[in-house]
Amino acid sequence: MTMDAKTIEQFLHAQVECWNAGDKQGFLEAYRGVAPSTLTIEYVGRPATDGWPVLEGMWTQQNAKIAIEEITCIINGQEAACHNRNKIKGTDVAIETIELYRFDAGGRLSVRYFIRQP
Numbered sequence: 001m002t003m004d005a006k007t008i009e010q011f012l013h014a015q016v017e018c019w020n021a022g023d024k025q026g027f028l029e030a031y032r033g034v035a036p037s038t039l040t041i042e043y044v045g046r047p048a049t050d051g052w053p054v055l056e057g058m059w060t061q062q063n064a065k066i067a068i069e070e071i072t073c074i075i076n077g078q079e080a081a082c083h084n085r086n087k088i089k090g091t092d093v094a095i096e097t098i099e100l101y102r103f104d105a106g107g108r109l110s111v112r113y114f115i116r117q118p
Contacts, residue, residue, distance in 0.1 A: 003034065003103040005075045012080060012101070016068045024059055031055060037107035044114050051111065065089055078103045093118045 011034045018026035031039060031051075039051030071083040079102050086095040098114040 002105065003078055007034070008075050008078075008080050008101070008103060009073065012073050012075075012082060013070070016070055016084070019063065019066075019068055022063065024063070027059065028055065031109070034103060035107060035109035038109070040108075040110045042110075042112045044112055048110070048112075051109070066095075069094075088118075 011030055014030040015027055018024075018030060035051070039055075040048045041051035041054040042048035065088060067087045067089055069085040069087060071085055073080055073082040079100070082097075082099045082101070084097045084099060086097060088094065095118055096116040100112040100114075102110045104110070
């Protein structure tokens with residue numbers, strides 16, 4: 001499974017759109033579509049781990065509190081870097097993230113989150 005730039009871009013936008021719409025099923029399906037084999041997620045500074053429980057926890061703990069604004073996404077080959085602004089609903093506070101995505105052959109996705117706390 002090789003990802004082209006258009007497919008990667010569609011995934012990046014779809015996961016944010018589903019997050020902001022409160023569409024958990026669509027959010028998870030977006031990830032399943034690009035990571036049918038393996039998903040790993042690393043919050044930089046902590047070990048990488050199985051991404052599926054991380055996504056579930058992220059959704060449960062943060063979806064009602066956070067709206068995501070996409071600032072920019074850059075796609076090169078099988079990798080993407082995104083700058084997102086995670087706005088805490090009802091406040092002027094935002095958490096900036098740089099998110100790195102690597103799409104490997106065989107349906108594997110590795111995600112790394114760099115998080116700047118407010």
